[in-house]
Amino acid sequence: MVSVDSIIGRNSLHRKVQRSLRIQKLRALGLIAPLFIFILISFVIPIGDMLFRSIENQLVSEVLPRTTEYLKSEQINEDWEPPNELFWHLYVDLAIAAEVKLHTRVGSRLNYEKTGISSLFRKSGRSIKRFxxxxxxxxxxxxxxxxxxxxxxxxxxxxxxxxxxxxxxxxxxxxxxxxxxxxxxxxxxxxxxxxxxxxxxxxxxxxxxxxxxxxxxxxxxxxLPEIRFKELFLETDEDWAEPDVWDTIQLYSPSFTNGYYLNSADFKKGSDGPELRPENERLYVLIFSRTLFMSVTITMVCLLLGYPVAYFLANLPLKYANLFLILVLLPFWTSLLVRTSAWKVLLQNEGVINDVLVAIGLISNLERLELINNQTGTIIAMSHILLPFMILPLFSVMKTIHPSYVRAAKSLGATPWTAFRRVYFPQSIPGIGAGSILVFILSIGYYITPELVGGTTGTFISNRIAYHISSSLNWGLGAALGSILLAVVLALYWVYDRVVGIDNVKLG
Amino acid sequence: MTDKDNGFVVFSGVQKSYDGKILVVKDLNLSIAKGEFLTMLGPSGSGKTTCLLMLAGFETATQGEILLDSKPINNIPPHKREIGMVFQNYALFPHMTVAENLAFPLQVRSLSKSDQEQKVNHVLDMVQMSDFGNRRPGQLSGGQQQRIALARALVFEPELVLMDEPLGALDKQLREHMQFEIKHLHERLGVTVVYVTHDQTEALTMSDRVAVFNDGIIQQLDAPDKLYEAPNNCFVAQFIGENNTLEGTVESFEGDYANVRLENGQVISALAVNVGKVGEKTLISIRPERVETEAERCPEGAQKITGEVLEFIYMGDVFRTRIRVGSNDEFIVKSRNSPSQQRLQPGEMVTLGCMNKDCRALDYQTVNKEVLT
Known part of the structure; x- marks a missing residue:
């Protein structure tokens, strides 16, 4: 046998193979580079920035450097009284900030943590000019x-x-x-x-x-008369005497904070570590659990409605199956907004469904069903909208289950139900997995539909995030809620991988 | 052939149509004895698989009756028929291990755990796969999967086993090996087997009797040797084995024999199996190995046919010589490679010899060659 070494030197062969592999790799990289760069710039970096905002807290220490520096060494408790010198530093900080109206921003930032601080800062910003x-x-x-x-x-x-x-x-x-x-x-x-x-x-x-x-x-x-800063500040607003106000400023002086996350979990920062918020201020745990509950419900509804349909489609001759598949995909041809609005027309109190039920006498005019602006409305509309995402993976998996499996089971003595339960169903699980993951992840972050038909009880965490991003401008809290949502999805994905195995997920 | 009293499986006047217009199976009458190995052989679309599915209960007969052990089974659902079945793609349940697959028919019959285990082990032994109980079907080779499929169809001890082209997916060598294994299993267990295939070698090798299907009709039902040596009609002659056909017209009859004038004017004598009256056209079927390229090598009384050699192919153990006889330039002669055997050159004129009992005058029908492959 003639070895390769004796024809050409081993090294030179090795080099040649390396070179050709390198060229292949470069070509492959070149093909994905445009998309990679696009995703990096338009997706990864903004998301990273957003996630950073959920812990970032430089505003307070940047705008009030002297005050926060002084507060560092203070032990604030209920009996604590703010010393005169503190007000001197506050005066200087506020005076600089007021020049460019920065004090209002710090005010609103701190207002997220303790209501009333915003107006306190705004008032003081104006009055220090008269000191x-x-x-x-x-x-x-x-x-x-x-x-x-x-x-x-x-x-x-x-x-x-x-x-x-x-x-x-x-x-x-x-x-x-x-x-x-x-x-x-x-x-x-x-x-x-x-x-x-x-x-x-x-x-x-x-x-x-x-x-x-x-x-x-x-x-x-x-x-010149000495300026009595403490008196003047207290004259402006006696809240300045409150240890709570100073406590809040002190707690939020570090450049990084876990405050947003604590807030997202209905906790707040206290001087002795995190403490649960009073009952009437708790909100996010409720909304998170509601989001999870409704997503699970929607996934189940989609599965229950979609499985028989997919089964029916998969067992049709191909030409009919394609026709029915088009019917399944038909909703995609209209805008999401239109479909959701259509549900408003159907579900509202004076809407089509209630009218029909009243007309045929199933319910009286006074007891019209509340089908919209609550959880029911969100579940109905979202199940409809997400149903194709369940049917398609189920269909493509079921399509690969050869009819001879069920036949074999029957010929071995299994009743049709046993054949389905023990032979067909287990083989369709990859489709159930794929469809459920798809629907669940889509619904857990859904925004438009719950916004339009969810009222107050049927909204998702995404609606709160949108509220903080566009209305309350508390981006940090929005980012924290968003990252918790992301973490929850990843965690569920991990659990799913553990239980079902991600290899068992097939989209076709 | 419809022997309602004796047959273990009886098809009586069975018809099947899927669309209400075309009959896929036209008036099937067939009786299968207990312990018999019967093969349904035919080209695709000939109705053989439909027959099998009707027997298994996955298709219902449009008309007629199917009896199993003298009981009509038309209205019995498949899972109550107690018929084992081996599928073309094996249909082993991919989410179960081999042992679980084999235990499945026992579980649905509510056998005790120990009985299940014992039977599974027994059947694994039988197919020589004892060490594979914990594997998944996906981890087995095609031949191993085939054995498990076979074992699964046998584990609940059915008296009738159906096999739908079970060896179709295996390569040639393995297929031949499995043919013998299935045959030996059948001999050992004595179960009745109905086997569907489109491979005629397989059918000839394994079966007690072969039913050749075409066009929804059984063309001939016979033992393999009869089928090969004494085909009843042109389709069977063409479909089973290699065959030479010569076109001609019946001139006269002499006892069992007919004198047939070929297109080139020669008259040869052939066994009148399936011919009409004098003056009607016929096709004479001659097997390639029953023709000698040197007429002298034939026994006394052989008849001579002249032709021109077109091609000589050396195949080791045999020579294949392609010869033009009349208008047929696909006339093949197979001769054993013996020291005295002449090697013909293309262009040579030869006188072929064959016995008149090996020439069978059959019905005149043009057979679409593509159907046969």
Missing amino acids: GADDYRKALTDQIPELTSIDYWELLAEGTKYGYTRDTYNAWKKRLIENDDFSEKTKPSDFLFVVLANDIKSSGTTPSPDTILEEKLLPVISE
Whole structure:
């Protein structure tokens, strides 16, 4: 026998095989690359971003950096009183944020966790302008007129002495630049003068190079009335005295939070770890379990209705089977919205079904059935819409079950029912699996139909997600609910694989 | 042949039509004795499978009666007929193991667990598959699946077993092997077997009697040797084995023999099996191995036919010589490869010899060659 090595060198053969394999691989990659890139850009990245939002929580610490930094070391309990210094930091943070209206966003973010914070922030954002900072500006600029110019502040910010002023000025400037509001003609805001005065006062006793500034300003500053921030804030809204408010701010200061997930499970963050929400605030566990229950019900209904139909189709001669298959697929030719709306016409109180039932005297006019805007409506309409997804996999699996199996069973002495139960049915299980998975996963995330016919009791978790994405704008919570939904589907898929085996799923 | 009193299985005047217009089975009368191995042989569409399905109970006879052990079974559903059946695709239940498949007919008959186990083991032994009880059908080869299918049809000890082209999916060698196994099983168990096939070799090898079907009618029902050597009509002669036909006209009768003038003017004598009156056309059937290329090698009294050699094919044990006789240029002569056997060259004129009892004058009918394959 002549070995390959003796014809051409082993290495060279190896190289050639490698090369041809590599070319094949590259070609295969080239074929899938466009779709892969498309999916990556339009699907994977946005979903990743969405999932990230469910834990992301940078807004609070970004907008209120000084306040949250100070709160870090505080032990907040029922007897705790917010110290004066805290209100000073809150004043600076809020003043910067109010320049670009960021305080309202933090307000609404925190409002998800504790109602009332939104209005508290909005009110305070307005009232801090009346805390007397304009007196400081007038007094200081009277002494040094250059202080009205932004260039002077730039110089001040370059110096190292007044650290707090520098940081505050830079933060303020950054916000304005972000908002495209900053130019050389921008006037420094009033609160900056308060900050500067505060800095000068506290460093005035030590000798420094900026003596001229201090010589001129120190006397004025000491004559100016001290601003009592705590009193002013409490005057604006006495909620600022509530430890709860500060507790909420403290709990949501970290950049990442499990708050959205806790919220999705009807929990909330407490100072001693997660705690169950009061009964009247619980919602999502109910909606999740309702979504699961209704999806299972719809899947069962589809299976019960679809199995006989698929069986009938699979045992028809091919030319008739194709005709009936077209009838099964017919609903796909009309829009989902139209079909759902049609169900509204049929199911409503004065709708076709009730009218007919009243007309033939089955029910009286006063006891018309409530078939829409509840779970019944959602189950009826969605079962109808998802039925083809059950019938098609069942049909294609049943089509592969040769009639001789049932014949064999009968010839071996099995009654028609036993032959069906022990021989036909087990072989159709892959179709049941495929159809059920398809219908279940489609229904668990269904949105349009429950939105239109579900009323309040027949809505799904997807309707809540849509509500948070488009109406309440609580994207984080929407993302958390979405990721829980995804996790539930994956978990069920895993369980299914364990129980039935995913190899047993056949679509045809 | 309709012997209602003796037959274990009796078809009496059975007709079957699927669409109400065309009869797939036309007036079938057939009696099968207990313990017999009967094969229904015929081209596809000849009605043989329909007959089997009617016997099994999966099709109902449009007319006529089917008796099993003297009891009419027309209205008995298949599962109460106690007939074992082997299907073309084996129809082993893919979701059950081999043992479960075999236990299935016993379970539906509510046998005790130990009885089930004993019978399953017994039947596995019988088909020499004892080690395969825990396998799934999908893990077995075609021949092994075939054995299990056979075992399953036998495990509940039916007196009648139907087989619908059970060896059709196997390759040639395995098929031949299985033919003998089935035959031996039949001999050992003494069950009645009705076997359907379109493979004539299979039919000849295995059967006690063969019913040749065509066009919904049994063309001939006979033992294999009779069928091959003494076909009653042209269809059977053509369908069973290799056959040469010569077209001619009946000139006169001499006892059992008819003198037939071929198209080329020669007159030969042939056994008058199925011919009309003098002057009518006939087809003479001669088996290729009953013709000698050298007339001298024939016994006394052989008749001579002249022809031109068209092709000589060396096949090892035999030579096949294709010869033009009259208008038929597909006249085949099979000769044994012996040292004295002449090897003919194309173009040579030869005088063929054959005995007149080997020439059978049959009905004149043109047979569509495609039906036969």
